[in-house]
Amino acid sequence: MDSPTPPNTQQNLNLNNLKPLKILGKGAMGTVFLIQQNNTTNMALKVVDKSSTHDAERRAHWEIQVLSTLAHPFLPSLLGSFETAQLLGWAVPYCPGGDLNVLRYHQTDHVFSTTVIRFYIAEILCALDHLHTMGIAYRDLKPENVLIQQSGHVTLTDFDLSRKLSHKTVKIETVDDRINESRRKTRRWRVPLTEPNGKIARVIPVSRRGVSFSDGERSNSFVGTAEYVAPEVIRGDGHEFAVDWWAFGVLTYEMLYGKTPFKGKNKKETFRNVLFKSPEFVGRKTALTDLIERLLEKDPLKRLGYGGGASEIKEHEFFRGVKWEILTEVVRPPFIPSKDDGYLTVDKFGEGIVNISDYFEKLKSPVVLPSSPLRSPSSEFRDSVSFDEF
Numbered sequence: 001m002d003s004p005t006p007p008n009t010q011q012n013l014n015l016n017n018l019k020p021l022k023i024l025g026k027g028a029m030g031t032v033f034l035i036q037q038n039n040t041t042n043m044a045l046k047v048v049d050k051s052s053t054h055d056a057e058r059r060a061h062w063e064i065q066v067l068s069t070l071a072h073p074f075l076p077s078l079l080g081s082f083e084t085a086q087l088l089g090w091a092v093p094y095c096p097g098g099d100l101n102v103l104r105y106h107q108t109d110h111v112f113s114t115t116v117i118r119f120y121i122a123e124i125l126c127a128l129d130h131l132h133t134m135g136i137a138y139r140d141l142k143p144e145n146v147l148i149q150q151s152g153h154v155t156l157t158d159f160d161l162s163r164k165l166s167h168k169t170v171k172i173e174t175v176d177d178r179i180n181e182s183r184r185k186t187r188r189w190r191v192p193l194t195e196p197n198g199k200i201a202r203v204i205p206v207s208r209r210g211v212s213f214s215d216g217e218r219s220n221s222f223v224g225t226a227e228y229v230a231p232e233v234i235r236g237d238g239h240e241f242a243v244d245w246w247a248f249g250v251l252t253y254e255m256l257y258g259k260t261p262f263k264g265k266n267k268k269e270t271f272r273n274v275l276f277k278s279p280e281f282v283g284r285k286t287a288l289t290d291l292i293e294r295l296l297e298k299d300p301l302k303r304l305g306y307g308g309g310a311s312e313i314k315e316h317e318f319f320r321g322v323k324w325e326i327l328t329e330v331v332r333p334p335f336i337p338s339k340d341d342g343y344l345t346v347d348k349f350g351e352g353i354v355n356i357s358d359y360f361e362k363l364k365s366p367v368v369l370p371s372s373p374l375r376s377p378s379s380e381f382r383d384s385v386s387f388d389e390f
């Protein structure tokens with residue numbers, strides 16, 4: 001795998017000095033802890049057990065390498081890292097607002113208004129633009145990977161599936177290649193593609209309390225997340241930045257309709273829908289549905305963004321009037337996490353667990369650990385529209 005540009009100088013963290021307040025989330029690769037530093041700064045520390053999967057260490061090193069090169073208001077910066085014989089960990093700024101999926105579930109009918117969609121996808125577009133300019137395809141865009149900073153602006157997370165593309169077109173392994181390779185290399189991937197009942201769990205919560213969206217639900221597999229995977233990835237035709245524009249279209253559709261456009265009753269059906277089914281639009285055609293339709297063009301060569309990148313997308317009618325250069329200066333984004341939202345109170349971390357090493361030791365034993373955290377129910381959604389003037 002090509003490396004991004006050389007890493008910036010970063011702080012070396014000492015595992016023994018890191019005091020975790022609570023678990024922020026658990027993903028396929030690691031556990032993310034909330035760490036308080038110097039009684040003031042909060043950071044999110046992602047820790048990976050290097051022996052957890054065959055390529056955990058490689059993927060973790062890759063993510064650290066990518067993070068160390070990022071410098072953009074809608075992308076995380078690397079605050080520091082540590083490595084022990086067993087663990088690899090790195091810290092990024094803490095995002096107290098949860099993710100875009102949780103936020104959407106918090107809305108009436110689980111959808112955002114057009115104005116709110118415009119704000120969020122404009123910021124995501126800028127983040128993807130920056131990554132692509134650096135030659136990095138993100139390859140894992142989904143609402144769960146879009147976090148809300150304290151300021152209310154977005155930040156993308158989870159870069160272990162990202163890839164440096166040295167040429168415009170890179171031939172990549174097909175889905176079947178990846179399945180075969182994964183099955184060969186690790187027992188972990190010997191799980192069937194679908195659940196025994198043929199379904200992929202996607203729980204719709206009644207309330208946010210007790211709900212975790214990162215606990216396996218739509219979590220990463222070897223091809224990313226099925227509902228967001230572009231047709232060319234399934235076909236194995238080639239892999240370009242346009243896969244991010246496809247996922248961007250799926251995410252935008254989901255924000256508008258509250259569901260993804262190609263979800264089937266199992267992965268196979270989802271892939272078939274991605275390849276052959278046209279997305280369904282309800283109601284009259286609008287600039288937003290037109291944007292989505294152009295992003296969800298099955299042929300990547302015809303997809304919006306393929307030829308002209310992010311600039312081409314920014315010129316779409318849906319974004320007319322957006323002042324791109326002052327997006328970061330919007331002081332009242334649609335949702336600003338409340339300062340005192342309970343995140344900073346010490347969480348019950350688990351019987352007998354006082355530090356991160358303990359936690360990973362216990363993970364290896366059959367003791368049941370606490371599940372992923374609750375999202376704050378007290379965060380405030382403000383429907384004020386000052387952000388529509390950016």
Ligand SMILES: Nc1ncnc2c1ncn2[C@@H]1O[C@H](COP(=O)(O)OP(=O)(O)OP(=O)(O)O)[C@@H](O)[C@H]1O
Pocket residue numbers: 024025026027028029030031032044046092093094095096099144147157158159160214219220
């Ligand atoms: N900076 C952050 N601030 C707050 N919470 C965070 C932050 N980074 C990650 N999290 C939480 O931790 C969860 C897991 O993080 P992440 O997606 O990076 O892990 P992963 O193991 O790579 O997951 P995946 O299964 O998607 O590959 C996120 O869904 C989010 O809930």
